Amino acid sequence: MTALPTRKLEAWRYTDLRQLASIEFAAPPPVVAPTLPNIDLPRLVFLNGTLAKELSSPFEYVHNFQTIAEDSTQPLALINAEKAHDGMTLHVPAGVDAGTLLLISYAAGSVPFAFHLRHRITLGEGAKLTLIEIAKGEGVYWHDPVIDISLEQGAKFAHIRLQDESREAFHLATIRARVAEAAAYDHFTATIGAKLSRTEISATLTGTGALAHLNGAQLLTGTQHGDFTTVVAHKAPGCPSRQTVKSVLAGTARGVFQGRIEVDRVAQQTDGFQLSQALLLSPGAEMDIKPELEIFADDVKCSHGATIGALDAEQLFYLRSRGIPDDQARSMLIRAFLEEALEPVTQPEARALLEEAIDNWWVKQ
Template sequence: MTALPTKKLEAWRYTDLRPLASIEFSAPPPAAIPALPEIDLPRLVFLNGVLAKELSSPFAYARNFQAIAEDTAQPLALINAETAQDGVTLNIPAGVDAGTLLLISHASGDAPFAFHLRHRITLGEGAQLTLIEIAKGEGVYWHDPVTDIELAQGAKFAHIRLQDESREAFHLATIRARVAGAAVYDHFTATIGARLSRTEIGAVLTGTGALAHLNGVQLLAGTQHGDFTTVVAHKAPGCPSRQTVKSVLAGTARGVFQGRIEVDRVAQQTDGFQLSQALLLSPGAEMDIKPELEIFADDVKCSHGATIGALDAEQLFYLRSRGIPEDQARSMLIRAFLEEALEPVTQPQARAVLEEAIDGWWVKQ
């Protein structure tokens, strides 16, 4: 197996995988059928990394898993390619609106195990798809999914993810999207679960007017570690990109955001924007932010902003003085803080799932 990345790599300076390396993972055990979210949508269900046909609905554009050689040097993607056994391949033909699909991963087992799903999603010209991914589980496991996305001219893909893994689990997701002219990649990840997690998204804008939206929220407590890493590569003129990432940290949790906007020489009229904000709710919490701009074209508008701070005591006082209990007041303020990142999620069922997970979070702490 390819070696795990270490903190010596610049891209991994804030996320230490030694806790993962110290665990011996075995192959996934057979899975019992768990309780699954009740959402009225066509679905594909993976249990312990294997497609459970009896729990999945037929989806016209889904194909069987195919192993594909990995041609990058990304350590996690290489590990995934070496071991991937299953995953979903979606091909949406040109002009087709494939609606909304639910992709569930559930994991549970007695001994630590690892599974490496590999998904490929291709949208033809003008095709449309909304994919809601939910990852849940119990016990110690390592979920290492890689998702490759190819969007043709004018395609629209809304990709909404809820990472609500077991608090003992490791979740390291790699998502790579190539976005052609006038196509839209609209990404949102909510990170709530896992002991240690990283969502790494690379979006390459290859045609004029391609749009990437990479939003995320991280809600972390206890000793959780969450890492949200993005690279948006503008390789064509006139592409907008938007990133809004909000982190809320309690206990001694540690949040990481690394975001890079790259603007190629040819990518004139780029409009890149990135905002990263974090709330520290307790004295032991830590947030590390590294927003990067790498710009080689002159007629561009790129900016990033980052703030880290505590909940505003005055706002809290205002709500409490109106008779709202402290916990509820905090919940409200946290929700208000996150709203900006959530805004682009418009699919009602996705929104309901996310809101439920977010609103219940503080009360559970």
């Protein structure tokens, strides 16, 4: 079996998997069906890593699970390829607007277990799809999903994820997207759950005018560790990319953002931007930010920004002086802080789901 990555690797410098390595994970046990979100959309439901057909609804573009050869050097993707036994293979034909699909993963068990879902999504020329992905669970488990995405010319894919796993769980997701000419990949991940989590996204822009938006929000408390790592590779001219990641950290939680923009020599007129901002709600919280630009073209516009701070005392005073209770005032400021990252999420069901999750997180503080 492929070994887990260690902090000796630069890409894993801020995330230590030794606590994961110290646990012996069993095979996924049977699980009783949970109460599912009341969202009126076609859905695929996976329970402990296996498709639950009785809880899923027909979606004509989903095909039987197919194993895929793994030729990368990413350790978690290699582990997934060795272990994966189920997942979603989805193909939307050229010119088809497939609407919105809900993808739910639920996990629960009395002993530690692991599962490795592997999904492949292909959109033909000019096709459209919105995917709302929800991960929840109870107990100690390791969820190691890999999602491979291929967008042909002019395709539009909106990918919205809510990671709200058990606070005892490990969630290590690998997402890889290839975006062709004039195609667009819009991504948003809300990281709320898991003891230790990492969302690693690689977007490769292969055709002129390809676009990638990789946004995220991390809301962590207690001793949670959340890592949001991205690599955007500009391999064609005239491609814009945007990354906005907002982190709200309480207790002794630790957040990580590593954002890398790579611009090939042929990728003239690249427009790349990334922004990471963190709000620390307690003195024990920590945020590590590592932006990177690797540019070999000369006609480009690339920039990055990073800030770390606390809630503005003057803004709190202003709200409280108008009769707003302290908790409500803090909640309002946090929501305002997250708004920029949430702004691209316009799908109604997804937006409502994320806002409810954020509100619930604050209530539990």
